Amino acid sequence: MxxxxxxxxxxxxxxxxxxxxxxxxxxxxxxxxxxxTANGSLVTNGDGKIVGSRLIAQAFTSPQYFWPRPSAVDYDAAGAGGSNLSPANPELTERAAALIAAYGGATEERPIPADLVTASGAGLDPHISLEGALFQVARVARARGVEPSAVTTLVRNMAYAPGAFFTDGRIVNVLELNLALDAELAAPADSD
Amino acid sequence: MDHATVILFIVGGTALLSLPLGAYMKWAMDPAPGQANRWTALFQTIGGASADQNWKRYLVTLLVFNALMFTVTFVILATQQWLPLNPDERGALDPTLVFNTAASFTTNTNLQHYAGEVSMSYLSQLAGLMWLQFVSAATGIAALTALARGIAGRPGLGNFLMDVQRASFLVLLPLAVVVALLMVLGGMPMTLQGSAVATTLEGAMQTIARGPVAAFLTIKQLGTNGGGFFGPNATHPLENPTFWTNALAMVAIILIPMACVWMFGRIVGRQRHAAVIFTVMTAFILVKIAGAVIFESAPTPAFAELAVSEETGNLEGKELRLGATTGPLWAVLTTATSNGSVGAMHDSLNPLTGLMPMAGMWLNATFGGVGVGMINMFLYIVVAVFVAGMMVGRTPEYLGHKIEAKEVRFAILALFAHAVLILGGTALFAATALGQTTVQDPGAHGFSEILYEFTSAAANNGSGFEGLGDGTGPWNIATGLVMLLGRYLPIILPFAIVGSLMAKRRTTESAGTLGVEDATFGTMLGLTVVIFGALTFLPAAALGPLAEHFSLP
The missing domain is CATH 1.20.5 (Single alpha-helices involved in coiled-coils or other helix-helix interfaces)
Structure with a gap:
């Protein structure tokens, strides 16, 4: 006791x-x-409205924006999760094939970077690889009626190595990239 | 930069940090008689009596305190809908889930059959779960301290309530404050505000769950707890915003388990012996890390027929900002220790990569959980010393204690219980609808999902192949019971061994005594771990990950 x-x-x-x-x-x-950052790295627009979190992927489907990695939870930031599929599961093949079609196809000469067809652990990965962004430049430039080289320059300027000299690849934050696109390479007026 | 550099920095750097921490933990946990540190008086006031306890008394106090821990958290979870600090109005939880979760966090497992941001109020997360992340880890450190005192030949094992306060207030709390502040600086959220609602650039509504993440995450890592604030754990960008928070988290995962070995060495007064144990443990994790990184660099089999460029190997279930190496590295570290947090989805690892975390949990002693990992290794040491003694025809002795049939029987019983809990549970659920209806992937991979879940519960790890639909009543109850047995049997039986050793006269070591400070002993210990730990599980591995690997196209 x-x-x-x-x-x-x-x-x-x-x-x-x-x-x-x-x-x-x-x-x-x-x-x-x-x-x-303590309150969730929220991003506000000019009117002070919250447009998302810098750390949380949001859905982008229109051609004038860069698209994020696929999400097993449809970008639900109140119920995150991965696909948990085994790497041999045929559902992964089907999902990747559908995404390749949505991106307008991929060939041996121009393969699609893996991050664009794989879902992240939480389904909220805010980044795509530099290669994944460059893969989309032509579509974005066409939709916005701007020179591809201008978009490429923007992408390259915003790409960074997440672990400095510890990491080889470079990545881009999709929300920040799309905000920069709207600010610097404005979309056609009728898209609003 | 290549994989090896990242691995060297994280594992090597933490090993260096663990040396001074081990010395500090000896000072904090086991102040020399007569030089009681200045906190002793304060802890005596809070905990009442501080008299030395024998092994039975110490064990009873430990179990009573753990029962109290379970009860408090059970009540908080079961009544969260009426309690404060619930800005997002989380509702009532299923009773079997409350049982499973209270058992899971009391036993330092943190198996989660719920998603934090969906089900738990902030009060449940902080006062229910985060509190247990401190005191369950403190229980493990206290148990190891007591065991080491017994082996060192002290008359008593110390006082549990003193030890649990020392571990909570002098070891875990100061470390947690430092690491949590670094996590905050690294961009992790720490707020009591409810979810934010955003209007995305394309005009959709997005609800963004957040909360007091930095505090929770830090003690989850330091105390080998592993339970995430969010469902997908440290793959969630708000629970692991950058490469740097990820690296710091991996250091936090292995730091205290490593330091526990040095603390043990200092209490028993044999630091070279501790160095041999440390080397054996490190060898095991390095082999597993090498295996995991190599296996995971293989491309995703599902994309074999598609024009996909896979520079960095399998990316399903992984986060780009954390770097390509860290998924498999984290998977090994979190299961070599009994942490169980994840930095990549284990279910989506390549089959042979998935075998590495399972092997870590089957052994559960290559650093292992805070305190209890070293206790598990003590069981292997008892067996190794006994077998070695028999082989050379000498009376087996360990640090001046005669190891006889009784001690070995207890050690084997504890190691055997681990195997029975895993293989028995897996057999039951794999052979019946209890488990068969809950697997996500067909065939061998589904078997792996069930095997992993019982392995994780018995090893008090808490990670999972999360494709498994484990939120059912039978899963909640079965894994809840396995976690309780998997926690307390490997504490009770080693205490009984030490109690038996203490009752015997100590022998003096002579030239004829088997040394425990050389490479021969290290090799013997490593072989014992492989033979007793790994071979038990080889048939199960053949049915799961190995079968899946060899059936790949």
Missing amino acids: SDFISGLRVAAATMVLCVGGYTAIILGFAQVVTPA
Whole structure:
């Protein structure tokens, strides 16, 4: 019985310090020092309306925007998840074939980069590879009526290596890229 | 930069950090008699008596405290719909899910049959689950400290309630504050505001779940807990925003399990022995990492007939910002320790890659969970010393303790229980509708899903092949029971071994005593782990991952 009473006191002490105190310290620090990322890296437009999170993929289907990686949960940021399909599962083949068709086909000479046909772990990967962005440049330029080279330049300027010298490939944030497109290479007026 | 550099920085860097941390943990957990550190008086006031306990008394206090932990969290989860800190109005949870989740977090497993952002209130996440992430990890560190005191020949094992406070307040809390602040600086969310609602560029509504992620994630990693704030764990961009938070998380996963080995060495006063154990454990994880990285660089079999360019290997279930190496690396680290958080979806790993995390959990001692990993290795040491002694015809001794039939029987029983829980559970669910109706992928892969789930529960890991529909009543109850047995049997039986050793006269070591500080002992220990740990599971591996690999087109 004395074990139980003492145990209760230790439980209460850990609850106060490890839950209350710890949460308060981290929360206070985050809200003061990094309020933007602490609240979910939200992105607002000129009118102050939230258009998404820099860290969360959103659906893009119109040709004038770059498209993100496919999502097993249809970009549901309130219920994230992956496909969990085995890499040999025929459903993966079907999904990839459908996506290749949506992208206007792929050939041995111009294969589609793997990230555009594979779903990420949470279905919310905000990035595509640099190659995945370049694969889409022609379509975006055509839809916007601008020079492909202008779009390519924008893509290359926004691509970065996520782990500096630890990583080989470069990636682009799709939402930021599309916002930059709208700002710098405005879409035709009738698309709004 | 190639794979090897990332691996070297993470594993090697953490190994270096673990040395001073091990020394610190010895100071914090086991202050020398007469030099009790200044916190001792405070902990005595909170915990009441601080007298030394014998092994039975220590064990009873541990179990009573763990029962209390389970009860508190069970009540919070079961009543969350009426409690505060619930901005998104999460509703009532299924009773079998409440049982499973309370058992899962009490046992340091963090198997999750729910998705945090869908089902849990912020109060449930913080006061229910994050609290257990601290105290269940502290329970493991306390148990190892007590076991080491017994092996060191002290008259008593110490006092559990003192040890659990030392581990919570002096080890876990300060480390968690430092790492969580770094995670915040790395861009991780930490807010009590409810979900944000965005209007996307194409005019759709997107609800974005968020919350006090940085605090939760950090102790989940440091305490080998592994339970994610969000359903898809550390693949979620808000739970792992950058390459750098990912690297820091991997360091946090293996740091304390590594330091536990050094703490053990310092308490028993044999640091060279600890170095041999550390080397054996490191060898195992390096082999698994090499295997996982190589197997995962193979292209996705499903794309064989399509014009897909796969520069970086299989990308299904992986995040681009985390880099190509880190999916398989994380998969090995999280299962070599009993962490269970994921940085890539294990179900979508190539079949042979998926075998590496399973092997980690079958052994469960190549660093293993905080505290308990070293305790599991102690079981292998008992067996190895006994077998070696028999082979050379000497009385088996370990650090001045005679190892006899009784101790070996307990050790084998604990190792055998692990195998029975995994293989028995898998057999039952694979042979009946209980499991067959819940697998996502057909054939050998479906068997792997069931095998992985029971392995993860018994090893107190918590990761999963998440294609499995494990949110059913039978799965909740079966894995809940397996987690409880898989946690407490491998604590109770080693305590009984130490109790038995303490009751005997210690022998003095002589030239004839089998050394435990050389390469021969390390080799013997490694072989014991392979033979007892791995071979038990070879038939199951053949039916699951191996069968799937060889049936690939």
